[in-house]
Amino acid sequence: MPGKRRSVGGNTRLLLVAASVIVAFAANAAGLFFGITSVLPHLFYLPIVLVAYWFPRRGTASSLALSLGYLAMTLPFARGDAGLAVAALARAVVFVAIGAVVSLLSLRLREQEQRYRGVFDNSEAGTFIVAPENAGPRIEEVNYVGAALLGSTAKDLIGEPITRFLDDPGAWRDFQVKVRPDKAVYGYETALRRPDGVAVQVIVSGGRLPDGRIILTLVDITARKSAEDALRQANTKLNMMGRLTRNDLMSAVSGLLRRISEGMGEFDDPAVRRYLESLEEDARFVQRRAEITRDYQDLGLRPPGWQPLQEVIREVTSCLLLPGVSVRSWVERLEVFADPMLDRVYVNLIENSARHGETVSEVVITYQLRDDGLVIYVEDDGVGVPEAEKEKIFEYRVDGGGGLGLFLVREILSITGMTIQETGRPGEGARFEIHVPPDGYRLI
Template sequence: MRLIGNYAESIPWRYPGASNLTSRRRHSKGDTRVLLLAASVLVAFIANAAGLLAGVTIVLPHLFYLPIILAAYWYPRRGTIFSLALSLGYLALTLPFTGSDVGTTVSVISRAVVFAAVGAAVSLLSLRLREQEERYRGIFDNSEAGTFIVAPGESGPRIEETNYVGAALLGFTTKNLAGKHVAGIFEDPAAWEALKEDVDRNGTVYEYETTLLRIDGAAVQVLVSAGRLPGERVVLTLVDITARKNAEDALRQTNAKLNMLGHLTRNDLAAAVSALLERIGGGMQEFDDPDVRRYLKNLEEDARMVQRRAEITRDYQDLGLRPAGWQPVQKVVRDVTSCLLLPGISVRSWVERLEVFADPMLDRVFSNLIENAARHGETASKVVITYRILDDGLSISIEDDGVGIAEPEKERIFDYGVGIEGGLGLFLVREILAITNMTIRETGTPGRGARFEIHVPPGGYRIV
């Protein structure tokens, strides 16, 4: 007995005594085969004996092919021995009638050899076919994915066969689900039609996300893969992603709440800092003492640092809130540069046809890196963006011709709180990229320019 969700019921072909019933059926089937095989052997020997007495020796021996093929197909491990025994029986029956005719004797012996060879060949082929069938059956029955075979029917495509996981996924048994209209298990029957059209057009479909209905009416979200089979059949494999989707929804709602909390906190902080700056400004006008004014000036710088950090974090309030997706890098760079003021700086991008799987805030990555070149490169006059494919992924380079970054600072510039204006820009650049397992490092030569290299893992990029 297997438990699925809140269901704890026995599957009919697993209830106590089911194995005995299956065993009885197998024995009954085996007894029928033995009777048919014995009858075909008896008919073949009787017919050949009668033919030999009547002088017929050419056509009737072909009757032995029937029991040979049946035995080799039904019992492939014993088929060769059976055909050899049958050949010897044929020789024992026929040789006494050949007399001294050498030609007839050779013909009879040759025919017996052919009988044995046919039995051996059919046994070998049947054994391989049986092994493949058992392999398929093992995969079908024991797969962790629900599997359905859909066959055409008079009133539409029907579920011809399913495995235990597929039936349990919908709250059915394998026996009760067989024969049902396949569109009936979809929450939206049009989803089946759309899936079938994709299969007819492309031959296969992978990771088609849809919703099925259990027998109790509950919705099950699944990923479906499908492919064509002979006889206009379709095989469907289903993976239950309901728990994953629920977790994603819960995480999305939690992120939204945290985002709202951050938004409210930032507004309160900004209001408090603004009020503090007003009071410091009032103090600067009220007091003439140099020590007091110096103290107030230091307070003002600290307050403005807090203000700048609050403004920077506002730009990143949606970090990780929206799902990652494929983004065309050339378009992202073009959109970023069209919104930036870059006096005396030209941006050349050579990343056509490149797409990366990244957080929707990928534009902030390029915005920060290009702005850094313009603001801190001092002598920078151009920014060049290129890419190259590596053995372990892909590298995107953002390079300028400015003063570069000193060796001791190459890694520290990505730390929180280091650098100009609190260092949040490059810190968050690394965090945005890390969402989809991308990394960034600075590899430029001091005095000749900065070069930031973004490493994209395999599967995280594509050339379209």
């Protein structure tokens, strides 16, 4: 059918061009017999422009042929009249120039249209052009992916109100407010409702065209949202299982410590008491590990977000008991994209300095902009970390040799692409460097 329509359209254009050529030559021939030579030649502009616009690759040759035909008809009537001959030659040159210019512009226009049509039709996103009308915004054009997204065909969707397919009718009003004439909207999430009742979750991007129409691109994220929900439910169940297991473990450890305490009061043999003391030390180690994991049971459960670092550190220091240690932070205006448990990062770093720094009197937190992102420094004036331990302090070891707190610090930061390392000089204080990727921070 499209090929047939193109054929019919091409035949109509050829008839119009032929009719305009016949009219132009007939009118000019009649005019020459009656001595009219300055007005009627303008009729040639019509076939020249039509051919150059509709058939741009033949526009220049056709205008040249029409010009030669005009000269062949006009020059015999000049009969030595140099003015008429010069005027005819000038018009012929203008005819050719107009044909060439219109052909060039038409070719450029066709190339841009083909490029646009290729992007529109072959995009993996559903693409719509919506025309605002008094009766409501209606679909003016849609590609195959967009039609499939709505469970229909492009032909059936033309003229349909876009609000008919929105699960929440108010979403379109909200979207229109965001799409101002000089703005575009990206990442707007909403739900569509197909005619068969099936809901489809999409991300919408759009912008307003100069004529007031709105172009939309829709990406189906239903599968992704389902996977996120399934993962969230799985994490919730795992956390619940971890909580129950930890409670059972804590109860068992408490019972073990109670029995060890009873044994310490019952036996006086030094060898037995030493054995019981070693058991008590191991049991308390397990107890401490279980207590620490309780603080991190929700790690990664909630989505990351932008957090004002100065406010996070202020809340952390207000809850910590740090006798003789002052915490100074110089991170105003800095926000980082991090897991909601970012506060536990700074709790552990500050407590680590106070507990292991021995001579620590202050902890200073600053930042520095770099070409590859941003670096946050957490420094103290304690004894520092020996070179051989700089990486080991972030490791988790079953024997308890590693620091579980710093291991979890690294895990929390890694959720949003941040890294941490210790770069201080032994004897001069510890210095933790947190590297934030370029898209993970902003200054407000």
